[in-house]
Amino acid sequence: MAADLPHASAPFIIFSDFDGTITTRDSNDTATDELGFGVARRRELNVEILNGQKSFRDAFAEMLASVYDAGHKFDAVKDYLVKHITLDTGFKACFDWCKTNNVPLVIVSSGMKPIIEAILANLIGADDAAKIDIIANDVDIAADGSWKIVYRHPESHFGHDKSRATAPYRDLAHKPTLFFCGDGVSDLSAAKASDLLFVKVIEGHTNDLAVHCDREKIPYVAFSNFEQVRDVVARVVDGKATIEQELAAGKQ
Template sequence: MPSITFADVATAPSSRTLKAPKTPVPVVDAQNTSKRDIIIFSDFDGTIFMQDTGHILFDHHGCGAAQRHLLDEEIRTGARSFRAVSEDMWGSLNVPFEDGFNVMKEKLEIDPAFNEFHKFCLANGIPFNVISAGLKPILRKVLDLFLGEKQSSHIDIVANDAQISHDGSEWKPIWRHDSELGHDKAASIQEYKVIASSESEDGSIPLIVFVGDGVSDLPAAREADVLFARRGLRLEEYCIENDISYIPFDTFADIQKELVRLTEEDQQSTMGTGRPVQYNPRANFWRRASSKKAVPTLSSIQQSSGPATGNVFLPVEQTVAPQATLVS
C-alpha cells in the first residue's frame, strides 16, 4: 500500500495510560477554544471495544479459537480474501441472536474512557460516527448494552447487515459491497461523497478526526485531518513504517485531552476561521457531507445495500438517529 501523507500533528507520546475521567464531563469553553466544528469517525472492534465482537462469538459459539486463528492466517497471508474467510467464520455460528450477547456481556471490555468521552462529544455538539467491517445489528446491540439505547442512538453506524435464522443455525453477512473486503470503507466514503455534496452554509471548515487500530482503517483514516491510532497495534506500526502523521492513544481520555489542546491551538493560530492548523485537503468531502444544510446523515448510505433474501433478516433501524448539532 502506498505511503499516505497527513497534515503534520505535533505530539509528545505519553508513557502512561490515562484512566477514565472521574470529574464531571467538561464542556469546551467557547471563550477559550475555537468554535470550529469537529466531526469524529471511528472504527469499532479494537478501538471502541478492546476485543473483536465477531471473534468472541466465533470462539464461543462457532469454529472455536484454534480454527479462527488458522482462518485469520489465511487472511494475513493472502491465501483467501477477508470476505471468503469471514463467511466461513460467520457460517460456523450456531446460537440465536439474543443468546449470543450473554457471552458478549461477560467477555467484551469497552475502552474505560469511551462512555465519558462520548458524553463529552454530546455536551460539545461533536458528532461521533462508526465505520466498521462488522455486522451492524451486532454493533448496535452492543452499544445499546454498554451505553444505553438513548446515548447509543446518537452514534451513526455504517457496517454490513446480517441474515440470521430464528434458531441461530444460520448466520449470513449481507455485504455492503461486491468485493473481497465485503465492506470497503473507502467505497463507503465515496458513496457518502456523492450523496452529500453540499457546501457548508457559513463557509466554515470543520476539523475531521478518525480513530482506529488496524491497517484496514487506512482507507478511511487517510481522509482525516487528524488520525488517532491505538498505541501498540498494527495501525500505529504502519504509520511509523510509512512516516504517516498520527497521535497515539491508550484510552479515549487521551483523545479528549488532545482535542481540547488542538482546539486551543487552532483558536490561537486561526481564531477558528479558514483552514484548521491540522488540515488535509483529502478530507474536503467529509466537510461537505457534514454541512449544516439538510444533507443525509452518515448512516443513510446503509440504504445502498442490496435487499436481503432467505430466513430472517435482522432489520436495519427504521429511523435514522440525528447527529449531535454541530458547534457553531
C-alpha cells in the same frame, strides 16, 4: 446529496471503529475465538489479510461461519457478547465531551449492526446509544435459524469499505475536519480516509492497523484510551494545535 448527509454542517466529525476500539475486546474476535474455530485459525486469517493473501470480506465471513457451524444461533451469540464485551474506560468521557461541544461521533464498523446496537446500549445506556449513528454490515437470519453476515459493499474485498463513510464529507464546501479511530485489519480501508488517524495501541495486544500504517508509512496518533482522543480533538477544535502538530507529537 449534502442535504441528506447526516452532520453535513458540522466542522469536525469523529468516525470510529467499534470492536476493539470503543470496546476493550473485539466482539467478532471473541465470538470466533470462544464460540467458533478458535484464536489460532483467526490469527492465521488476519495475517493473510495483512499480507494481501486473502480479502477481509472472505476471511471475516469464514470466521463468522465457524460460529454458526458450531451450532450457535444469532440471538444466543448476541446475548453472549453483551455479557462479555466491556467499554474502553475513556470512551464515556470522550462521548460526553462530544455532546457538549457538538462534535458528532459516528461508528463505522465491519461488524453487524444488531450486535453493535445491543452491546452499545448495554455499555452506555439506550438513550446515549441512540444518539450515535452506526454505519455497519447487517445480518440475514433465515427461517430455519441459520444466519450469515450481509456486507454493505459485497463487491469490495473489504466487505464494508470504511473509506466510503468519510468520502462524501470531503466534497462539502466547508471541508470539515475528519478524525478516524481504529485498531485492526477491518480498518485498513480507512487508514488514509481522514485528516487525523488515531490507532489504538495497547502493549501486549495485537495491533494490526499499526503494523499496516508503519509498513505503508501512514502517519497516525497512537492512543490506548479514548480520553487521549478527546484531548487531541479538543486541542484541534479549540485552535490550540493543528493536525500537523498533533501528528508530529504522536507516533508516525
